[in-house]
Amino acid sequence: MSTLVDLFSYVAIGAGAIFFLAGTVGLLRFPDTLTRLHALTKADNLGLGLVVLGLLPHVAGVLPALKLIAIWLLVLLSGADASQLIARAARRGEPRSRPGP
Amino acid sequence: MTADAVTTPGGLLLPLAVLVPFLGMIAGLVLGGRNAQRVAMVTIVAGVAIALGIAQSMLQSGDTLVYVLGGFAPPLGIALRADGLSVVMMVAVAVVIGGIGVYARGDFGTPDGVREARAPLMYWLLLLAVWGSLNLVFTSGDLFTLYVALELLTFAGVPLVCLDGKGETLRSALRYLLFALAGSIFYLLGAVLVYGEWGTLDVALLAQRVQPGPVTWAAAALMTTGLLAKTALFPLHLWLPPAHAGAPPAASAVLSALVVKGSFFIVVRLWFDAMPALPGFAAAQLLAGLGAAAIIVGNVVALRQERLKLLIAYSTLAQIGYLFIMFPLAFDAGTGAFVRGEALAGGMLQAISHATAKAAMFLAAGLIYATLGHDRIADLAGAARRVPLSVLAFALGGVALTGALPSGAYVAKKLLLGAADASGQWWWALVLQAGGLFTTGYVLLVLSHALRASADAPAPRVRVRRSQEAAALALAACSLLLGFADVVLPGDLVKSPLDPGELATLVVTVAAGAAIALALGRRLPALPAGAALAAIGSPIRRATVAVGLLVERLDFALRHWHVAGLSLVVLTLLFAAAMSGAR
Amino acid sequence: MIEVFHLVPALLIGALAVYTTVARDTFAATVGFIAYGLMLTVAWVQLHGVDVALTESAIGGGLTGLLLVRASAKLRATEAAARAERPRASTRLAAAILAAAVSAGLAIAVLALPDPAPTLAPEVLANMGPTGVGNPITAVLMAFRATDTLLEAIVLLLALVGVWSLAPDRVWGGRPGPRYNADPDGILAFIARVLPPIGIIVGIYIFWVGADDPGGKFQGATIVAAMWLLVLMAGLTDAPPISRRLLRAGLVAGPVAFIAIGFAGVATAGAFLAYPDGWSKPLILVVEFALMPSLALTLGLIMAGAPERAEAASPREAAP
């Protein structure tokens, strides 16, 4: 039984890592702020969700499990809001939408 | 296992000495407005009483006072210790803070019609904070608690520099804060390495455990250099002159007389108590070498200053160098360690007499500035007639610094010269004498300008409060009368002033001082035989002025940020090399 | 194989530190510093210092990061002047060589540290029983070296006094920081209504759990202070005028309670800041409960900065 759980964890955490990688590649390759934000928030939040999912079976007890999920929800909340604010600032503020670092 | 530290009777006064000023600050902040000044006055009275109580119980028991905090003895807990050095410094600080407190009632009283003004409230809170952190520096027996005390001292000192809120003082305050933070992080790095090597931060336990080794050399070099940066010893003095000259007079007195003594005291605690056998002869020579350079550069640049407060600030620079001359003189070649002897007594007496004298000089300069509206030395004419007591206070403070007969500096110089002869280090004796002559030089320069009758006699600008002049005079008198402290010290050092030897020294000192003032002084007063003297002296004068300008340019170059930063690192490496070479 | 879990974060932290130092633009360097602060948290967890990891991420990464980002945004105008003042290549080279020499010397010292490393862990465990707390670090902070914690609270208070002393005279007694007024039904206002309740609960939880597990009052107070700053920045409330005596009483309540219990210890347990037998845990709780709000208030006000506006500022004045 435990190998099945381990297998599930490997798959979930591996997928999570891949999403993080995708988010980072998006950050480096996409042309302007808005698209980068899109890549970052989408990929990283999902990646974190998968990692949390992968860790859940290994956590001792319900309370730590709830804490892990709470962490994920908080990151979702703050990530979404931060990206909205940055997007608004990018559109209203300096027109730095030219590609490149 | 070594015997654990145990609280001695009367030990409770130590935490009280640290906490009463901070409680005064807290009460002053909450009550606010004029109450802050009243709370400060009450705290000053209580603090002086506590300091005298500690001195009395110290004399009674004749042994170090110890107080184990929280009931847990070191290495787990923290112990406060007050030995002879701590008690003497605490009494001196209490007296100087009392004098400055009386003076500051004039400058920092809350104006009527205003419930609470910023500068007065802040001054009283910061004054008490400086006092509390200094008492913690003198009594703490733990290296990390000393780090927190150093930070408290810097956080209380920096806002004093920019209390008037002008651009230039803010820049000086920022430069002071940044460089002091570099110093304290160096000190903390050293303390961390000491814990990593010896497993304790308690000074007494370290004295038993410390053996020379690469980690301890690195730690000692880092801590010493960090503390020198906070004491503004040459070449790490970039922040001191603008900070101390720019601050209001009551704040300059606190900064110059007291705040720099905190980090100096910790260097003494480290080299004499925590690791006496470690630094070695070479490091002591390097330390005193920096002191000698500080004496020369500080005094020469002081003589070339146009403004009185900058002159006094550079005189602080020189006097700080003077304090570090005692280290090689206290080095006992036999045991290879620093011993508590006459040299240390002389050094601490010099520190105390400088504290009282420098406070008096800055307060007097403040009064002169308030009366004449400026502090340009060249235009001080008529000052003696219009504000005689302040000029007298300045003169007494200056005379006390030069080491004239009844002053504390005289006894200190005698002790240090005795130690120099005993250890055969004649070169430090030369430096000590030169220091006295230079000091006489700039004191005579200022007095010659101040005593001159001014052509026009403008009415005095503001009536100076009697209490302020009394405070400045009292502090100057304190430093003069310290000479009678020799009843506590060994040997018959103080001969009667009419003794031919003393008279001869006095005459030589005054003559040499006058010569130095004539040679290097930036603005010369119109002497009666001016023309004749100028004809003879002008080639010499032109040469000495050139030398003076060279030294001034060296000082200006060293006070660039990156040059000071590089010297901070170079000094750390030099001290590490000197200490490791000792074995 | 296990080394890679230490080497990779270590190299990443080193790279971020180098980036923070050599980046051309100050704002970029500050953002790099925040990432550096958060990566340090990973290092602390790997060094089994979870309490320190909490403190580093809350205070080192969080509050310091906010402070520096706000300052670098405001000081953009001085970038060109500062860049003109860059020292010559020779000075930079000398600084690099000397800094490398210091690092090398320190590395030698670190490698020369004694092998059975001296430690006070046995003494802490031996004396921890009577204190009643389960977390050894809280035992050190609140019982064995309680004076350091008291002095730390005084350091924060003195830093706040220093910050206030930098106010212009004309607005003394006024409200610190600018008057933020974000769009009342915008995103910032939304998060400023949703997050604080959660944050305060997390902060109090971390404060409460500190007795027996990693946590403590400083970390908890930082989170509560951060929530107050969030509400402040969203314009939902205004910073209090600093002349208000109640505010100052709140600031000093913690340290005063700590000192009072300390002096009570002289009478009952024979030493300043000593706890009578059996009373250790309750007294520590009383001190922590008294310190927590004062610390949160002090940290918040330090972040809010020196007073900038007169006391009677109208709540809804026009945005600058």
Add this chain to the structure above:
Amino acid sequence: MNAATVFGLLATALVGVGLYGFIVNPQPLRKILAFNVIGSGVFLLFGAIARRGAALGLGGDPVPQALLITGIVVAFSATALAVTVLLRLFDETGSTTLSSGVAPSASEPDPAKARE
């Protein structure tokens, strides 16, 4: 090469990098950043030393870890004060340079002539 040694050596590198930045960067805000890098290096070294002192089931020697918490808070207060002074200097003078004053020059008149 356990964790303590890796992060101990990292700490020495951080001190060096921070020191370089502290000396060379002219912008005072960058000096405050560099001071924080040096500070975090010193604290990391203290953490590595605490980790080396781990015994009796504890993850690390609790005394240095407790001092670290105090150290981080003190370093934060220092940074807050420094940033406030810097911003106030910027408000007051519009510039944040630390250099002030002018090089001493031989402006002093010829003594012989000045006295007639």
